[in-house]
Amino acid sequence: MRVTPLRAFDTLTSRLVLLPIDDVDTDQIIPARFLTALERDGLGKYLFADWRSMPDGSPNLKFVLDRPEVKGASILLAGANFGCGSSREHAVWALMDWGVRAVVAISFADIFRGNALKNGLLTVELEAEAHTELLRVARKDPLIELTIDLPAQVVILPNGRKFGFPIDPFDKRCLLEGIDTLGYLLSFSAEISAYERRCEQA
């Protein structure tokens, strides 16, 4: 059983969790001491564990994640190079278990992006100008809602401004149709066997 089923993604309208910091690494998203998990689910409580709590263990309300205005929000707005560092897919599982369905950033680390898309977590890369505008609007009113329209590849701000974002066509198709990439790979079994035979003969 897949604990985090691949859900088809279409459009999403949600409030934002603002974390406009560059180079957020996966050790921050979920610290290594929580990686002894044997399952994919239940990791949301460890999301940003060390930023969320004070040294004495009490909640750190200076950090965005436990503030009342982000309750129920499912879009995280980050800076550049989000998800750098370790390859741990636990970072994606923790974000999704907490309730994040899309991360909007200037750029993503390669392994994180791949992990995210395979789990149905949408990564939206905005140009610097669009990112700045979104951040400006969101800082003025933390309760604004952003719409992400994946079929049209645009984000829509409450003031009506729209910004496009790129996405690999295959990744887009997988997200829209909820395609399981392992299933796609398995459909090439004959080609894989033929490749193996060619290598053994060489």
Add this chain to the structure above:
Amino acid sequence: MSKPKTMLTKIWEAHVVAEESGCPSILYIDLHLLHEVTSPQAFAGLRSRGMAVRRPEKTVATMDHSIPTDGRPRSALPAEAAAQLRRLEENCRDFGIELYGWDSPKQGIVHVIVPELGLTQPGMTIVCGDSHTSTHGAFGALAFGIGTSEVEHVLATQCLLQSKPHSFEVRIEGRLPAGVTAKDVILALIAEIGVGGAEGHVFEYTGSTIRGLDMEARMTICNMSIEAGARAGMIAPDDTTFDYLAGREHAPKGEAWEMALEAWRRLPGDEGAEHERSVTLDASQLAPMITYGTNPGLAMPITQSIPDPVKVGQPSHRAALTSALDYMGLAPGQKLLGHKVDVVFIGSCTNGRISDLRQAARVLRDRKVAPGVRALVVPGSQIVMRQAEAEGLDRIFQESGAEWRQPGCSMCIAMNGDSLRPGEYAVSTSNRNFEGRQGKGGRTFLASPLTAAAAAVAGEITDVRKMLS
């Protein structure tokens, strides 16, 4: 004449199984490495689909991340770590995968043992659920880290869906000054291009400096390619590579060796092959490097002063530097020379090989670890440990007052109980200085084994070049 090809293109093209228009390539994987942390959910996926591992003989596993290094019995492990190690044993047993496990004389950090067993070979595609898989690129292999979903893909199909990354030539020329090592070269490169600077690219390291390095130094450089955001790092194979491989347990033998050599000599990029990006470093101008912030790109020559965020142009970079210095308890303009050190960690997949331990021993021989400093020396593998003991390095470490421990990832990732206490400062030969990486609240300075050993002796950050005369 066909267009000249880079080494990346040659290896890539040799592994494409199939391609559909508008879809990523289906890339064949020659060698799949597993460890206890990123594999359980992948095996669970296979079990739920009722699938077998397609090529168990192309898959090897070890225990490294959560394994203790203090020699404690298995019964004394925390329940979660014990369960994860047990799960790996069950999975390897049920799916027919070779495991260098708890009692194996070949156990160790995955990126240390696989090359030393001769499993890493030029021209291969190699993956592991671990970002430092880039290490294996030192042999002219295309080696990169993957997530657990992709671990499941490789277990099931021996393939991955991948889009071809761009090639990024890093040309390093010149003679390394005394006291400057491969670790200093890679820290200088990451400082130059930034932690996200090579996203979507694979480094190919070229130039006279690289040619002059031994395989272990080359592995140190390729290991940290990921810290600049690169997918992988690679170095064209040459006689240094072949000499290292000859006679190793899993290296080809006899006629197969001769045939392999012939193929491996064709791997280097063609004359005139174009890289999408390139950068050049002058190795002769480098000094021992040290990090001062909370990512590996915030590094500087050890004699310099910490930069001032006010002078950083881009607002987001300024904010990142300010917050890093706040976490580190450091001030702009401050020098790190003379800064106190609580812990020194020598080990990891970056710097836990025999040559790294020899360098540390060179500094610690006939010297003492400063009072109040805890120094840990953690060999990268059982084989490295036995070699070090045969050379008497363990005695040098112990006589100096350092701890000589069992192999594992240890304080690089602090999953096994080896960790910093909040607020402690460590000089570490590992690869990441992220907040809390070596223990919640711990503060890390990344440096070479020489610089780390020098800090252990001085009890503060010091310029190792003064100790080497």
